[in-house]
Every structure is written in structure tokens, then in C-alpha cells.
Amino acid sequence: MSPPGHRRGLRPARAREPGAQVGQVGLRHAHSVGRELENHRYSGNVVRGRTGGVGNDATLAGVAEARTGAAAGARTALHLLVDVGVGGGLVVNGRPLTGASGAGGEVGHPPFGTPGQRCPCGAAACWDLEVDGRALARHLADEAPDDPYDYAQSVLDRAERGDPDAAAAVARVAAALARGTAGLANLHDPDIVTLDGLAIPLRAAATDAFDTAYTAGLMTFHRDRPPRVIDAAHRDHGALSGAAAVGLDHLTSEAALADWHDLHAREGGS
Numbered sequence: 001m002s003p004p005g006h007r008r009g010l011r012p013a014r015a016r017e018p019g020a021q022v023g024q025v026g027l028r029h030a031h032s033v034g035r036e037l038e039n040h041r042y043s044g045n046v047v048r049g050r051t052g053g054v055g056n057d058a059t060l061a062g063v064a065e066a067r068t069g070a071a072a073g074a075r076t077a078l079h080l081l082v083d084v085g086v087g088g089g090l091v092v093n094g095r096p097l098t099g100a101s102g103a104g105g106e107v108g109h110p111p112f113g114t115p116g117q118r119c120p121c122g123a124a125a126c127w128d129l130e131v132d133g134r135a136l137a138r139h140l141a142d143e144a145p146d147d148p149y150d151y152a153q154s155v156l157d158r159a160e161r162g163d164p165d166a167a168a169a170v171a172r173v174a175a176a177l178a179r180g181t182a183g184l185a186n187l188h189d190p191d192i193v194t195l196d197g198l199a200i201p202l203r204a205a206a207t208d209a210f211d212t213a214y215t216a217g218l219m220t221f222h223r224d225r226p227p228r229v230i231d232a233a234h235r236d237h238g239a240l241s242g243a244a245a246v247g248l249d250h251l252t253s254e255a256a257l258a259d260w261h262d263l264h265a266r267e268g269g270s
């Protein structure tokens with residue numbers, strides 16, 4: 001996913017809960033991958049010095065879905081959040097697969113897109129470019145939108161009002177979304193797939209296009225029991241809920257508790 005998506009994904013949660021304090025865990029968000037959590041509080045003591053990898057907002061939303069949302073109970077859950085591009089990733093047993101350096105889960109950047117089309121990430125033919133407002137604009141022969149998210153919303157509105165060109169563009173994007181979803185399902189064999197952000201109205205506006213492309217993209221052995229694709233439950237609160245869950249994991253880890261014990265022992269002995 002592209003950086004504006006992260007900003008947008010977090011905006012509602014921040015607006016409603018300035019400071020983002022969850023219990024006594026301080027959470028700090030930043031966009032893109034390789035995030036960090038620091039300055040957490042436990043029983044009134046500030047424990048510093050350890051940093052826990054958290055993830056980007058789409059990945060965190062996936063954690064929230066797998067823990068307490070639409071994918072709760074699923075061992076292997078694939079989360080796909082469309083905003084500007086698509087983010088998310090695989091969550092196994094409630095934990096995101098983030099790779100060797102924390103950069104895993106960039107589901108928008110396999111080359112499921114148009115050959116030769118250059119992505120801002122530096123790669124070519126990324127799926128990211130096919131599933132959002134940028135793709136809708138290309139299909140409608142409009143200029144690249146300054147705000148692809150708002151542009152996508154406007155095209156969805158036009159499609160809903162019966163504009164055939166808008167509806168056709170939405171169907172193309174929904175099919176592209178479904179093809180990539182099928183590819184990732186073939187790759188990861190998830191129990192369930194959760195859609196989030198613009199993926200939800202895109203599929204809803206072009207259900208047939210989505211279902212046809214999803215089925216066609218699945219390997220034959222998946223078709224008897226294709227991974228269910230359902231809408232996310234947490235929506236605007238997903239990233240914050242996921243951050244809280246991962247933050248609490250870190251806070252209650254052996255390393256963090258050992259830090260707290262050491263600090264408490266030092267303060268008690270001084």
C-alpha cells in the first residue's frame with residue numbers, strides 16, 4: 001500500500017481517540033513497514049530500551065480481524081485493505097507474518113498488474129496499481145487523481161447512481177482485486193480472507209465480476225472449498241485495535257516483563 005493509505009487508515013481512530021492510550025500501553029503509529037513500539041508503561045513505571053516491531057496499519061487491521069474480528073478463530077487469515085493500493089497480509093495464529101526485516105505483508109506489490117507499469121515502490125506491474133482510484137481513473141481515461149481514495153469514492157457513487165462507464169470501471173477493478181485475492185489464496189491457502197477499506201464497496205458494487213474472477217483464479221483443488229471472502233468487522237478501528245493487541249503482546253513478553261522486573265528492583269533498592 002502507498003503511504004497516503006496509512007495516513008487515512010489511522011485518521012478516524014486518532015480523531016476519536018486522541019493520544020491513542022490503551023490501558024497503560026502507549027502506542028505510536030508511523031506509516032509504511034518496520035514500525036516500532038516504545039515508551040510503554042506498566043504499573044506506573046516507564047520501561048524504556050526495548051522496541052517491539054508492530055507493523056503497518058493494514059497489517060495491524062489484519063491482526064485485529066484475526067483476533068477479535070471477522071476472522072476470529074481462523075488459524076490462517078489473509079487480510080486485504082484497499083485504500084491507495086492494497087495492504088494487509090497473512091496472520092497465522094493471531095500473529096502477522098512480517099518477514100526477516102519487518103517488511104513482509106506488502107501484498108500490493110507482487111506483479112499481478114500490467115506489465116511495464118511502474119509502481120512508486122520501484123517495482124513494475126504491481127497489483128497495487130490495479131485495485132484503487134488510480135486504476136479507476138485509467139479505466140475512465142481521467143487524469144491521475146490527487147486523492148485516489150476520494151476519487152474512488154466518487155466513482156463508486158457514480159456507479160451506484162447508474163453511470164455505465166463508472167460501473168464498468170468498478171467491475172474491472174473489482175475483477176483485478178479478485179484475481180490477486182485468488183493468487184494470494186493459492187499462495188497462502190488461508191482459512192478465510194477478510195476485505196477492508198475500499199475493497200468492501202468495490203466488491204459489493206460488482207459482486208458478479210468479483211466472484212467470477214476469484215473462482216477463475218483459484219487452483220482447481222481450491223474450488224470445492226474456496227477460502228471464504230468476507231468483510232472486515234473492525235473497519236476504521238482495525239489498525240488501533242491491532243496495535244493494541246500487538247502492543248500488549250509485547251508488553252507481556254518475557255523480555256518486557258524482565259525489563260520491568262529489573263527496573264522495579266533498581267527503584268526498590270535505591
Ligand SMILES: [Zn+2]
Nearest residue numbers: 109119121126
Ligand atoms: Zn509496487
